[in-house]
Amino acid sequence: MESLSFEYRGGRPLPSAPPVTLVGVVGSGNLEVMVEPADLGGVCRIEVLTAAVGFGPIWQAVMDDVFARHPVADVRISINDVGATPAVVSLRLDQALDAFTGGQP
Incomplete structure (x- = not known):
């Protein structure tokens, strides 16, 4: 298992x-994405x-x-992956962030 961490600044906080x-x-052989609000000083x-x-x-x-598509701030995203392709990762993140933000850009 490998653990990776990424941080992004310049996003917009949600109202x-x-x-x-x-x-x-x-368990499906894919991945899960959890998105949660967090007081991170404007960081994703x-x-x-x-x-x-x-x-x-x-x-x-x-x-x-x-x-670049979802510039959010004060958000923590946790991803548990068991070998999903980059396209599936991107799709799941889009789904999670769309649901989390209510479709706000």
Whole structure:
């Protein structure tokens, strides 16, 4: 297992703290994403626990792309992965962030 951490600044805080959002299921051979409000001083922090060791640069590229589409602040995202493809990771993150923000850009 590999643990990766990413932080992004410059996002927009949400007007009100939404409830924790969970999408996906690790047991399906895929991944799960949990998004929750957190007092992080304007940072979006993403923690990844993955069975696919050695793919840090690919995770970085996917996280950069997702943050460009969903620039949120004071949000913690936890990802538990058992080998999902980058496209599935991106899809699950989009689903989770859309649900978390209520579709706000």
